[in-house]
Amino acid sequence: MFKGVQDCSNIRWIVYFNPSITIRIDLLKRITIISTIFTAVSMTTLVVGASGATGRLLVEQMLERGQHVRIIVRSTDNLPSEVISHKNLSIICASILDLSESEMAEHVGECDAIVSCLGHNLSFKGIFGKPRRLVTDATRRLCNAVKENSPNKTVKFVLMNSTGNSNRDLKERISFAQKCVIGLLRLLVPPHADNENAADYLRTKIGQSDGVIEWVAVRPASLTNEPEITPITVHPSPTRSAIFNDGKTSRINVGYFMAELVTDESLWDMWKGQMPVIYNV
Numbered sequence: 642m643f644k645g646v647q648d649c650s651n652i653r654w655i656v657y658f659n660p661s662i663t664i665r666i667d668l669l670k671r672i673t674i675i676s677t678i679f680t681a682v683s684m685t686t687l688v689v690g691a692s693g694a695t696g697r698l699l700v701e702q703m704l705e706r707g708q709h710v711r712i713i714v715r716s717t718d719n720l721p722s723e724v725i726s727h728k729n730l731s732i733i734c735a736s737i738l739d740l741s742e743s744e745m746a747e748h749v750g751e752c753d754a755i756v757s758c759l760g761h762n763l764s765f766k767g768i769f770g771k772p773r774r775l776v777t778d779a780t781r782r783l784c785n786a787v788k789e790n791s792p793n794k795t796v797k798f799v800l801m802n803s804t805g806n807s808n809r810d811l812k813e814r815i816s817f818a819q820k821c822v823i824g825l826l827r828l829l830v831p832p833h834a835d836n837e838n839a840a841d842y843l844r845t846k847i848g849q850s851d852g853v854i855e856w857v858a859v860r861p862a863s864l865t866n867e868p869e870i871t872p873i874t875v876h877p878s879p880t881r882s883a884i885f886n887d888g889k890t891s892r893i894n895v896g897y898f899m900a901e902l903v904t905d906e907s908l909w910d911m912w913k914g915q916m917p918v919i920y921n922v
């Protein structure tokens with residue numbers, strides 16, 4: 642593993658590069674300059690789950706970067722007033738799975754990227770009630786809507802996922818004990834299966850050469866709330882047990898990494914079609 646450090650404006654972040662992609666390190670500075678010019682051109686990103694604890698931090702960071710942001714929320718109660726009134730924010734008040742196919746196609750129209758920070762609310766109804774396939778169905782329907790529009794550019798899809806889910810494109814080794822616990826979670830805790838199925842949809846149905854949609858499934862460890870962005874490490878696979886020794890990832894860092902993926906072409910090229918794991922340092 643190679644440890645690289647990149648300066649992004651006044652923010653420092655640390656990436657552990659997979660040996661197979663160390664060649665990119667030499668190119669990184671030049672690519673960063675190109676992408677800085679590129680991101681001066683504002684893009685439009687649709688964020689679902691934008692009222693959630695992570696989603697709203699992502700929206701703030703996207704707006705700070707001068708991006709246009711569209712959000713689909715059931716309520717704006719959790720969003721700060723300066724975000725709600727921001728000139729670059731469009732708000733669609735709806736429950737994502739209640740939208741018709743044509744409404745969905747309209748809302749993803751002209752979007753350069755879609756980010757899902759959806760998650761089941763941590764209540765009995767949220768965990769065991771309907772919709773049990775919230776994240777998977779939203780992912781599938783949003784991707785279908787993108788394709789329905791036949792865009793003349795590729796659209797990025799970023800999914801907030803979890804270290805509890807393995808990337809089955811890679812041989813991620815987990816202990817027998819962890820396999821047993823994950824198997825029980827899959828059976829007994831619907832949101833876990835939903836997170837797995839959503840990533841599997843991107844991995845197997847969209848795949849690596851879709852031509853319309855490119856995707857990244859971001860896997861944070863146990864989520865924490867911190868006031869500021871701090872250094873993170875990014876890995877192709879978990880470096881610790883998600884069940885017995887999970888690390889920590891602050892929601893603001895998840896928002897930061899997702900915003901970077903959307904706006905930094907070199908970072909996108911590095912991780913597209915993969916399921917990067919991020920930990921706070």
Ligand SMILES: NC(=O)c1ccc[n+]([C@@H]2O[C@H](COP(=O)([O-])OP(=O)(O)OC[C@H]3O[C@@H](n4cnc5c(N)ncnc54)[C@H](OP(=O)(O)O)[C@@H]3O)[C@@H](O)[C@H]2O)c1
Nearest residue numbers: 690691692693694695715759760762802803861862863864
């Ligand atoms: N907890 C952890 O340690 C951990 C670790 C790794 C990954 N994750 C994953 O990270 C994701 C997001 O986490 P978070 O803490 O930011 O989530 P969160 O605060 O619970 O936000 C969830 C978002 O999903 C929306 N949502 C929930 N049920 C919905 C429904 N039936 N229809 C439409 N929208 C609905 C919520 O909207 P409302 O505001 O309207 O309810 C909210 O915007 C989840 O998928 C979770 O599995 C969690």
